[in-house]
Amino acid sequence: MIQRWQSLALLLTALMAFIGAFVCHHVNTWMEVVFIVLGLASFADIFLFKNRVLQARICLGLIVVAILFLVAVFIYYLKHDTGPGSVIMAGGIIAGLLKAYGGIMSDEKLVRSLDRIR
Numbered sequence: 858m859i860q861r862w863q864s865l866a867l868l869l870t871a872l873m874a875f876i877g878a879f880v881c882h883h884v885n886t887w888m889e890v891v892f893i894v895l896g897l898a899s900f901a902d903i904f905l906f907k908n909r910v911l912q913a914r915i916c917l918g919l920i921v922v923a924i925l926f927l928v929a930v931f932i933y934y935l936k937h938d939t940g941p942g943s944v945i946m947a948g949g950i951i952a953g954l955l956k957a958y959g960g961i962m963s964d965e966k967l968v969r970s971l972d973r974i975r
Contacts, residue, residue, distance in 0.1 A: 927947040
């Protein structure tokens with residue numbers, strides 16, 4: 858039986874992204890926009906469960922974008938000495954996306970092994 862823990866991880870990632878947008882609302886507009894885009898894409902990725910390969914690719918793309926975003930937020934944090942909330946949220950988003958990607962890939966591995974048995 859396929860466990861959909863990655864859906865929960867993606868939902869929590871989307872929630873963290875929306876909270877991050879709220880946290881950096883008064884800090885910088887581009888950060889808020891990227892947080893919202895990451896949140897919407899993570900939430901939309903939940904509903905691609907029937908196409909695990911596409912879901913994994915989108916999740917991997919989100920991981921790359923989130924890592925680049927974390928680097929940009931950290932540099933902004935060092936230059937402008939803002940609160941660490943945005944950096945912590947960006948790191949949490951990466952952790953959630955990595956957990957979701959691992960779950961998607963384990964589901965894909967399980968399905969492929971079951972197809973081999975048939």
